[in-house]
Amino acid sequence: MKQAMSESQDIEIATTAIVTDGQPDSKTRRYDRQLRLWAASGQSALENARILVISGSATSTSILKNLVLPGIGHFTILDPANVTPADAGNNFFLEGPDSIGKSRAGEAVRLLGELNDSVEGVADTSSLEDILAKNPDYLLGFTVVIACNLENEVLEKLATLLWEEEAGPALVVVRSAGFLAEFFIQFHEHAVIESHSEIAPSLRIDKPFPALLEYATSLDLAGMDPTDHSHIPYVVILVRALEDWKKSHGGLPPQTYAEKKSFKQGIQSMKLKYDEENFDEAESQAYRCWTDTSVPSDISKLFQDPALSSLTPTSAPFYHLVDALRRFTQEPPHTLPLTSALPDMKASTESYIHLQTLYKTRAEEEKKRFTELLDVPLDDALVDTFVRNAHGLKLLKGKKWGALDRDPGDLLKALATTPKELAIHLSLSALASISAKHEPAITVEALTAEAQALLPPGTELPDEFDDAVGEIARAPTADLPNTAALLGGLVAQEVIKVITKQYVPIESYCTVDLVETWTGVVKFA
Amino acid sequence: MATASSSQNTDWQDRYYHIDQVLDKPGPRTDPAFLAGDGVKDFLRNQAKILVIGAGGLGCEILANLALTGFKDIHVIDMDTIDISNLNRQFLFRTKDVGKPKATVAAEFIMKRVPGVKVTPYFGKIQDKDDDYYMQFNLVICGLDSVEARRWMNATLVNLVDPENPESLKPLIDGGTEGFKGQARVILPTITSCYECSLDMLNKPTAFPICTIANTPRLPEHCIEWASVLEWPRVHGDKKLDTDDPEHISWLYNVASARAKEFNIEGVTWSSTQGVVKNIIPAIASTNAIISAACCNEAFKIATSSAAYLNNYFMLIGTDGVYSYTFEHTKRDDCPVCGGDSLELSISSEFTVEQLIDLLVEKQDIQIKKPSLSTPTSQIYLQAPPQLEASTRPNLAKKVSELVPPEGEVTVTASTLPFSLSLRITYT
Numbered sequence: 001m002k003q004a005m006s007e008s009q010d011i012e013i014a015t016t017a018i019v020t021d022g023q024p025d026s027k028t029r030r031y032d033r034q035l036r037l038w039a040a041s042g043q044s045a046l047e048n049a050r051i052l053v054i055s056g057s058a059t060s061t062s063i064l065k066n067l068v069l070p071g072i073g074h075f076t077i078l079d080p081a082n083v084t085p086a087d088a089g090n091n092f093f094l095e096g097p098d099s100i101g102k103s104r105a106g107e108a109v110r111l112l113g114e115l116n117d118s119v120e121g122v123a124d125t126s127s128l129e130d131i132l133a134k135n136p137d138y139l140l141g142f143t144v145v146i147a148c149n150l151e152n153e154v155l156e157k158l159a160t161l162l163w164e165e166e167a168g169p170a171l172v173v174v175r176s177a178g179f180l181a182e183f184f185i186q187f188h189e190h191a192v193i194e195s196h197s198e199i200a201p202s203l204r205i206d207k208p209f210p211a212l213l214e215y216a217t218s219l220d221l222a223g224m225d226p227t228d229h230s231h232i233p234y235v236v237i238l239v240r241a242l243e244d245w246k247k248s249h250g251g252l253p254p255q256t257y258a259e260k261k262s263f264k265q266g267i268q269s270m271k272l273k274y275d276e277e278n279f280d281e282a283e284s285q286a287y288r289c290w291t292d293t294s295v296p297s298d299i300s301k302l303f304q305d306p307a308l309s310s311l312t313p314t315s316a317p318f319y320h321l322v323d324a325l326r327r328f329t330q331e332p333p334h335t336l337p338l339t340s341a342l343p344d345m346k347a348s349t350e351s352y353i354h355l356q357t358l359y360k361t362r363a364e365e366e367k368k369r370f371t372e373l374l375d376v377p378l379d380d381a382l383v384d385t386f387v388r389n390a391h392g393l394k395l396l397k398g399k400k401w402g403a404l405d406r407d408p409g410d411l412l413k414a415l416a417t418t419p420k421e422l423a424i425h426l427s428l429s430a431l432a433s434i435s436a437k438h439e440p441a442i443t444v445e446a447l448t449a450e451a452q453a454l455l456p457p458g459t460e461l462p463d464e465f466d467d468a469v470g471e472i473a474r475a476p477t478a479d480l481p482n483t484a485a486l487l488g489g490l491v492a493q494e495v496i497k498v499i500t501k502q503y504v505p506i507e508s509y510c511t512v513d514l515v516e517t518w519t520g521v522v523k524f525a
Numbered sequence: 526m527a528t529a530s531s532s533q534n535t536d537w538q539d540r541y542y543h544i545d546q547v548l549d550k551p552g553p554r555t556d557p558a559f560l561a562g563d564g565v566k567d568f569l570r571n572q573a574k575i576l577v578i579g580a581g582g583l584g585c586e587i588l589a590n591l592a593l594t595g596f597k598d599i600h601v602i603d604m605d606t607i608d609i610s611n612l613n614r615q616f617l618f619r620t621k622d623v624g625k626p627k628a629t630v631a632a633e634f635i636m637k638r639v640p641g642v643k644v645t646p647y648f649g650k651i652q653d654k655d656d657d658y659y660m661q662f663n664l665v666i667c668g669l670d671s672v673e674a675r676r677w678m679n680a681t682l683v684n685l686v687d688p689e690n691p692e693s694l695k696p697l698i699d700g701g702t703e704g705f706k707g708q709a710r711v712i713l714p715t716i717t718s719c720y721e722c723s724l725d726m727l728n729k730p731t732a733f734p735i736c737t738i739a740n741t742p743r744l745p746e747h748c749i750e751w752a753s754v755l756e757w758p759r760v761h762g763d764k765k766l767d768t769d770d771p772e773h774i775s776w777l778y779n780v781a782s783a784r785a786k787e788f789n790i791e792g793v794t795w796s797s798t799q800g801v802v803k804n805i806i807p808a809i810a811s812t813n814a815i816i817s818a819a820c821c822n823e824a825f826k827i828a829t830s831s832a833a834y835l836n837n838y839f840m841l842i843g844t845d846g847v848y849s850y851t852f853e854h855t856k857r858d859d860c861p862v863c864g865g866d867s868l869e870l871s872i873s874s875e876f877t878v879e880q881l882i883d884l885l886v887e888k889q890d891i892q893i894k895k896p897s898l899s900t901p902t903s904q905i906y907l908q909a910p911p912q913l914e915a916s917t918r919p920n921l922a923k924k925v926s927e928l929v930p931p932e933g934e935v936t937v938t939a940s941t942l943p944f945s946l947s948l949r950i951t952y953t
Contacts, residue, residue, distance in 0.1 A: 023771050023795060036800065036807040037704050058543075058593075062814065069613055069810040086542035092589050096640045097537050115616055178547055179822075179832060196844060231741070344744050349788045352743040439611045470553030475546035481593035482822040485586065489814030491845050493705065496811065503705065504845040514822050515554055517709075517835040518851040 027118075034070050041194075042500035043071065047118075047144040049499045050074040054128055054158075054171075056081070056104035056137040058479045059176060061093040061112060062488025067495060068115045075112075076122040076142075078131070081103040090481050132157050138141030139164055144495050146172040149479070152436045159401040160188060168445045173401050174491055175428045178475030179514040180468060181487050182428050185494060185505060187398040193385055194502040201341065202293040206253060208239045209331045209362045215354075216240040221270065229272050231348035233355050234282035241267055241282070242289045253290045260290065260368045274523050278346040288483040295329045295336060303329075303396055313376050321386045322393070328366075336390045337366040363387075373513050402510070404524065405429055408456045414524035415455075415462065421520035423464035424511040426451040435476075442476040444469050471515065483514055490519070535641025537622075542565070544595060547831045559830040569595045573828050576653060576662040577601040578678055580627040582808050583668025583700050585617045585813055586817030592639040594825050599635075600645045600662070602654070603628040608769070614810040651678055656685055660693065663924045664827060666820050672727065672892070673941055677700060679712065679720035680862045680944045686715045698823050700816040704807040705843035709819035710854070711827070711835045714863065718837060718854040721862040721944075725890040730804075745785060745792035749801040751782040754881075768803045777802060815841060861891075861946040867934060874926040874952040878906055881925050885937060891946065896937045900929055904938065909940070926952055 028035065035043060049072055053060045056079040064075055083099045094104070105123035131138055132154065139145060139161060140466040147155055155173065162168045163186060171186040175302045208216065214241035221229065242253060245263055254263040258407040267283045307319045317460065328337060341361040342356050367387050376384070386393075404410050404425075414422040430450035434442055447469045490510065497505040509522040541548075551559050559565070575596050577587050581604035591599055607615070607622045607630065619632040628646035628843070635644045635906055647654075651674060659665070659681060663688050679697060687693040697712040699720060712719050737743070738750045757766050757777065767773050778798040785793040800807065819839055826834045835851070842848045859866040868891075872881065878898065885896050898905040905928055906920050907913040921930065929935055929950050937946040 001632075026609065028796075029609045030612050032613075032799075033805070033808040034613055035796075036805065037809065065616060066809075066814050066841075068812040069616055071613075084540035084870075085537050088537070089540035090543045090593055092593060092638065095638065100537075114619070116612075117620075179552070198844075292937050335564070346742060348741050349743060349790075354788045401536045472553045474550055475543075478543045478546040480543055480547065482590055482818045482825060483813055484796055484818075485590050486818035486822070489811045489818060490843075490847060492814070493809075494847070495813040503843075506846045514819075515552065515832040516782075516851065517819060517822070517839045517849055519841070519849040521846065 019459065031071060038496075038500050038502050042496075042502050044076045045500045046071055047073045048497065050076075050141065051495070052076050052078060052139065052145045054078050054145070054147045054150055056091075056093075056108040057087075057148050058091040058481060058484040059092055059174060059487050060146070061108050062484045062489045063146060063148075063174070063495075064108075064112050064297060064488075065093070065115065066488055066492030068112050068119045068149070070496065071116060072119055072499075074120045074122070075109075076124050077105040077109055078124045078126065078128060079103075080125045080412065081105075082128045083107060090479055090484070093482075118427070128154055128158065132161065136161050136284040140168050142169045143499060144170045144172060146491065146495070148174045149176065150311075152432045153524075156402060162186065163188075163400045171401060172491055174487060175432065176471050176479065176483050176487060176512075177428065177431055178478045178480060179292070179483060180424050180471050181424055181483055181512040181514075182509050183487065183491055183494075184401055184509045185498065186401040187396075188243075189398060190394075190396040190498065190501075190505065192392075192394040192396070192501055192504055193321075193389050195387075195389065195392040195394050195504050196502060200343065201339045201391045203235055203288060203295050203333065203342070204333075204335065204338060205235060205238045205242065206291065207293050207335060208243075209338065209358075210349065211358050211362060212236075212239055212355075213243065215358060217243055221288065226272055228348070228351070230276040230278060231346070231351050232278055233345050233347040233351055234278055234285050235342075235345065235355060236351070237267065237270070237282040238289055238502050239277060241270065243291075255421070260286070281346050293335050295334065296391060299325070299336065299390070299393060300329075302326075302393060305395065311375065317376075317378050317382060318395075320374060320376050320378065321383070322395075324370055324373065325386075327373045327389060328370050331369075337370050337387045338363045339391075340364075341388070359396060359455065396505070396507050398507070404522070405454055408454070410524040411455055412459065414522050415459070417523045418520060419462040420464040420468075420513070421509070421511045421522045423462060423468040424513060425509050425521075425522050426454065426461075426465060427468040429454065430469070431472050431476055442473055444473045447472060467515075468513075480514075483512070485515065486512065517518065535569075541595060548829060552832060555594075555832055556830055558628050565829045565831070566595070569825075569828055573663050574598045574661060575600070575824065575828075576659070576665045577668065578674070579668040579670075580617075580631040580646070581605065581611065581668065581670065582614050582810075582813040583702065583817045583820070584627070585615045585631055586813050587666055587668050587700075587821055588617070588635050588644065589639075589658075589819060590821035591645070592635050592642040594821065596824075596828070597642050598645075599642065600647070601628050601632055602647045602649065602651055603647065604612050604629075604650050606673040614813055615811065639688065648694055656681070659685060659695065662695060664824050665695055665697050667697065668817065668820070669699075669701070674726075675720050677941070677943055679714075680942065682712075683714040683719055684864050684943065696827050698827075700820040700822045702808060702812045702816050704809070705812055706841060707812050707816040708838065708840045709816050709823070709835070710838045711823050712837070717858060718856045719863045722857040722860045722864075723838075723854050724892055727889070727892075729889060742784065742788055743791060745794075745797055746801050748781040748785040748788070748790060748793055749798050750778065751784055752798075753802045768799075772871050774799050774802065784872065808815055812841075812843065815843075824866070826877055831852055867947040867949040869951065870948045871951045871953055872925060874924065876925050877921065878923055878925055878928070879921040881923075882906070891937075893937065893939050893946070894941060896939050899936050899938075901934060901936075903928070905929075905935065925950065 002470055051072055053064055056077045082103045083094055083102055083104045085100055088094050088096050088100050093108045099107045103125055109121040109123040162171045174183040216236045254260045264283050264286050267279055271279045302322050307321050340360040342359050370387055371383055430447040433450045434446055494505045497503045512519050550561050580601050605627050607618045607625055607627055609623055617631045626648035628648045632644035632646035647716045667678055682697050683696050684695050711811045733750050738747050742748050765794045778795045781793045796929045811913055823834050826832045836853050838852055838854045840850045859868045885891050885893050895908045897907045911926055931952055933950055933951055935948040
């Protein structure tokens with residue numbers, strides 16, 4: 001009984017907000033519209049996160065705005081520069097001419113800070129080069145580091161430092177010029193339990209658990225009160241119909257088109273009256289009888305992860321959970337643990353609540369079995385979240401920033417799979433190389449030569465490359481307000497997903513073309 | 526060509542260093558008609574007049590982007606006041622502004638932050654303004670959360686088009702968000718697909734049958750609907766439910782909780798009660814930033830011709846990676862707003878007028894509340910005024926086939942829509 005209580009409370013907390021009775025406090029009211037997306041757990045992760053943004057450019061402040069508003073714990077802007085007249089013209093978090101000549105970090109932190117009193121902001125006017133040389137550990141104290149249009153050489157040093165620290169901060173590399181942009185997130189791996197998958201977990205109608213089967217087969221359909229008959233939930237109808245079918249078909253569910261059709265007709269013939277909508281619903285859901293409930297391939301792939309074969313008590317809880325899940329699925333009925341999430345269906349209150357209780361009780365039993373299979377003791381709330389979301393688990397394996405540009409083979413694959421996305425990436429990489437050389441003019445020819453140098457000799461660039469490189473040459477140093485604002489939204493969104501470990505962040509370069517208005521992802525695997 | 530004097534007062538050297546890079550020369554895909562240089566800058570900064578509908582989640586972002594890109598004559602309409610739950614994303618507002626009109630506060634903030642930009646607010650409804658008012662703008666951007674307001678604005682701009690007067694065609698840029706998802710689109714009234722053309726793309730609002738709410742509740746939502754739809758009027762009579770009043774929500778929460786307890790239903794909370802009765806859509810700063818930036822970028826490209834504009838629909842889903850889809854939504858020939866053809870509707874000859882009305886309310890590509898029906902020669906059923914409603918009410922029970930010949934035309938109107946829908950009825 002006690003366990004059932006705690007489960008229902010967890011569900012309430014996860015699906016609503018911090019306060020479950022009475023009126024919400026002012027903080028919950030302020031954050032209401034986002035708590036409905038990432039709940040109190042996500043909010044708490046945000047409030048404990050520390051963000052470092054390198055440079056106080058328009059893109060940097062646009063990103064920060066979307067992290068300060070939802071209530072990130074801390075942010076630092078690292079920028080030794082003073083505000084130029086050009087900065088004052090394109091950055092909303094500077095006060096026009098009044099800010100010119102003042103510290104860009106200082107002005108931006110002051111104006112961003114006005115958006116949310118509970119966020120701590122720090123302006124640091126040191127140079128990144130100095131910090132990398134003298135105090136690199138400072139950089140490891142952040143949750144996420146974001147670098148906007150940073151020069152190649154120092155970016156490479158930063159990326160290497162953060163990559164070498166296994167549990168170090170994620171690095172987001174953002175580049176833009178005029179109407180084109182890209183960003184990349186460097187991380188070793190990123191495990192997501194709450195992916196908020198839109199696929200519903202199986203109701204296991206094809207493999208009913210004993211209490212469900214017992215209930216469905218014990219109903220006296222013929223002798224039942226007609227009102228009750230028209231309120232039998234479709235789940236129960238299907239379990240019963242399937243059981244009856246199997247008896248006369250060698251224990252097999254309907255397989256051919258003709259059999260499925262005949263099974264559906266069988267459901268219709270169970271009706272006592274033509275207007276029993278619960279039987280119509282059962283017919284429309286009949287596919288569940290021949291959809292095999294097994295372990296999804298995405299999930300069984302996780303069981304092959306090398307980390308599982310070298311588990312120690314100090315391994316990340318995620319791996320212990322996945323390993324327990326692996327053992328759980330080895331036992332009959334070889335499925336993921338049942339969840340108690342039951343969709344709405346035509347039914348009376350009593351029959352629906354009864355069915356829901358059957359599912360809840362069974363889910364509790366399976367969770368108990370799952371917990372027994374765990375090698376280490378873990379917080380019950382974590383186990384509960386894991387079990388409820390097991391069908392949508394994600395484990396992303398990241399790459400070091402710059403690895404793609406050093407691998408001509410991967411570049412060729414990307415060129416074949418996602419040419420227009422890669423065209424933007426190559427153009428921006430070429431721009432970064434040229435900028436590092438401090439050449440006076442950035443021409444299409446020079447950019448093309450840099451891009452070509454990354455690829456195997458003789459590789460033909462696609463037509464899309466001409467479009468991209470031409471835009472770059474047109475506006476090589478333009479941080480356009482709309483591009484900055486759009487990147488600000490996209491990058492902040494991904495950073496929120498990384499921090500909350502909810503929803504699924506991108507795994508490769510995301511590229512943006514604001515001439516034709518599209519976003520894409522470079523693919524090379 | 527010299528830059529006009531009005532912007533010299535506030536424009537400092539290098540103010541537009543970034544933007545001028547795309548205004549001083551064309552890109553590979555820029556239309557040859559683009560006139561790089563002072564001419565296009567003068568139009569953008571001294572002549573263009575742009576209207577923003579909504580000063581909320583999208584509106585705040587839109588106003589800031591437009592001001593930074595160089596639009597200097599911006600008008601904004603919003604009928605709402607600021608609520609504390611807006612502050613997680615509507616970044617032009619502070620705690621001290623709660624209760625004040627959004628349009629006014631937003632306009633003042635922009636003018637203070639971005640020198641030389643004039644933002645003219647209107648605290649009221651879009652329906653308060655007439656065609657002459659809308660005629661003065663070059664472009665309209667909508668950042669709304671209401672389907673009804675969008676339909677009104679769309680129909681108004683389509684109706685404004687006069688083939689003899691090219692100035693009467695006002696591009697409409699529309700944005701919308703929900704959680705991590707959103708869309709931005711460009712509508713050239715009468716030329717491209719309009720808002721009404723794509724009505725069937727909207728998700729159907731969840732509606733719970735009254736018999737479920739009254740007799741067989743199963744979900745917490747059923748208990749909440751019972752409290753708001755059935756119990757509130759029964760207990761409070763004519764007193765209107767104010768979903769913004771926390772006391773009212775608390776009352777509903779207590780009533781819904783008691784019912785849930787009675788039926789062993791779990792999950793009624795204060796927050797879910799508020800969510801159901803206010804139909805709350807999750808909203809975050811980042812998604813609004815993406816969609817608003819996309820909208821403003823289209824406005825900038827249309828106003829300057831510096832790059833081609835979106836043709837015509839951009840859809841974003843940010844829950845699993847960054848997925849977006851850019852496509853051309855096609856115009857519907859039988860669109861009641863911009864198409865010329867009547868909508869063909871085939872019904873049973875036994876269908877009553879009341880059933881036809883129910884069908885129109887239900888249909889995803891029509892979505893009309895309280896429609897009035899007439900034929901070219903007679904009135905079938907009118908919702909208002911009360912005298913005409915009373916005199917046409919007996920028709921509700923009649924068969925449509927008694928009142929309308931096969932292939933006959935029925936005109937459908939509703940007070941919420943500034944257009945009429947023409948149906949051609951056939952019988953089966």
